[in-house]
Amino acid sequence: MPPISSTEESCGIRVLHQERIRKARKEAAPEKETARLAAVYKALGDPTRLRMIMGLREGEMCVCDLAAFLGLTESAISHQLRLLRDLALVKKRRDGQILYYSLDDDHVSDLLRVGLEHVREGQG
Amino acid sequence: MPPISSTEESCGIRVLHQERIRKARKEAAPEKETARLAAVYKALGDPTRLRMIMGLREGEMCVCDLAAFLGLTESAISHQLRLLRDLALVKKRRDGQILYYSLDDDHVSDLLRVGLEHVREGQG
DNA sequence: TTTATATATGAACAATTATTCAAATAATAG
DNA sequence: CTATTATTTGAATAATTGTTCATATATAAA
Numbered sequence: 001m002p003p004i005s006s007t008e009e010s011c012g013i014r015v016l017h018q019e020r021i022r023k024a025r026k027e028a029a030p031e032k033e034t035a036r037l038a039a040v041y042k043a044l045g046d047p048t049r050l051r052m053i054m055g056l057r058e059g060e061m062c063v064c065d066l067a068a069f070l071g072l073t074e075s076a077i078s079h080q081l082r083l084l085r086d087l088a089l090v091k092k093r094r095d096g097q098i099l100y101y102s103l104d105d106d107h108v109s110d111l112l113r114v115g116l117e118h119v120r121e122g123q124g
Numbered sequence: 125m126p127p128i129s130s131t132e133e134s135c136g137i138r139v140l141h142q143e144r145i146r147k148a149r150k151e152a153a154p155e156k157e158t159a160r161l162a163a164v165y166k167a168l169g170d171p172t173r174l175r176m177i178m179g180l181r182e183g184e185m186c187v188c189d190l191a192a193f194l195g196l197t198e199s200a201i202s203h204q205l206r207l208l209r210d211l212a213l214v215k216k217r218r219d220g221q222i223l224y225y226s227l228d229d230d231h232v233s234d235l236l237r238v239g240l241e242h243v244r245e246g247q248g
Numbered sequence: 249t250t251t252a253t254a255t256a257t258g259a260a261c262a263a264t265t266a267t268t269c270a271a272a273t274a275a276t277a278g
Numbered sequence: 279c280t281a282t283t284a285t286t287t288g289a290a291t292a293a294t295t296g297t298t299c300a301t302a303t304a305t306a307a308a
Contacts, residue, residue: 014254015192016222017185024179024193029240036243037236038174045166048266050158055148061141063285068137069145076267078286088246097275097284098140107242112161114238116153118231119160122212138284172296187255200297202256221254221305 043087044111048072049080056090057109060102167211168235172196173204180214181233184226 015021028034044050048070055061055069063081067074081101084090089108093100103109139145152158168174172194179185179193187205191198205225208214215228227233 014188014198016254017189020183020185020189021193023182024185024189027182028175029178033240033243034174034178035171037239038169038171040169040239040243041165041174042169045162045164045169046266047159047162050162050165051152054153054158058147058151059144061144061148064138065141065144068139069148071137073268074138074285075269075287079266082286094275097282099285105246107238107246110238111242114231114234115161115164116157118235119157119164122229122231140284170296197298198255199257199299203296206256218305221252223255 040087040089040111043084043089044115046080048076049084052077052080053084053089053103053108054112056101056103057112060093060100062098062100066101164211164213164235167208167213168239170204172200173208176201176204177208177213177227177232178236180225180227181236184217184224186222186224190225 029037044053051070052066055066061069063074063077066077066081070077081090081092085092088104090101091104093102153161168177175194176190179190185193187198187201190205191201194201205214205216209216212228213232214225217224217226
């Protein structure tokens with residue numbers, strides 16, 4: 001372990017390992033990228049939305065299907081679908097009056113798969 | 125496309141594709157697993173926590189390092205670290221007065237990697 | 249012991265958010 | 279056209295949450 005020299009940053013924040021901080025700053029992903037990544041995780045971090053997404057892995061569903069599946073209002077589902085659509089996690093296809101929602105691409109499934117592996121191996 | 129028979133569930137919710145709902149229900153992950161997965165995504169879904177985790181990919185840091193790195197109070201960092209620790213996303217190691225935090229296992233890095241791939245390819 | 253350092257904890261507050269309800273579109277059927 | 283079905287939208291509300299401040303704990307130094 002290298003010796004620790006307690007110093008301060010310009011703003012007055014205490015710092016023990018300046019090298020670590022410099023490195024973390026240097027390797028950090030661009031702010032915009034980090035923000036978008038956080039938004040995607042956040043979207044998947046709500047039980048309702050997560051179950052919607054996981055349900056859509058089995059195939060496309062319309063709004064009222066998802067509402068029945070989750071036991072929620074169609075309005076609630078529609079609100080969440082808009083959020084997921086804005087993040088390009090799901091896409092829609094119209095057939096007459098009915099809108100069919102499905103996962104936007106395979107990355108979404110990948111995200112879920114890795115996440116499931118984590119929670120399954122993490123504490124069986 | 126098979127013909128659509130609009131029916132109702134016992135609770136009175138409108139259903140267009142009963143087969144889809146049945147399948148989604150059948151293939152759904154256990155509730156406890158889904159809840160934990162959502163909690164993990166939620167933890168990564170906050171910009172502060174996400175930057176903490178991404179910073180720790182470069183190596184362990186103590187609380188005040190992370191505070192300096194993010195420009196936040198050590199108290200704020202400590203609160204978030206507890207949350208991440210409860211979810212087994214980070215672990216701590218004590219050396220004297222200093223607590224060094226690091227990623228709990230490789231799954232966490234994997235989650236970040238897949239997530240970054242998604243946002244990078246998603247909208248270059 | 250006392251003093252200082254590093255981190256944790258609890259209460260409080262502002263800000264965000266998931267859901268519901270009511271009303272508005274969009275497409276189709278009559 | 280009017281009526282019906284499927285979905286969307288906006289406002290309102292209750293619940294959750296990230297941060298700060300003040301205080302407490304833990305380890306080390308004097």
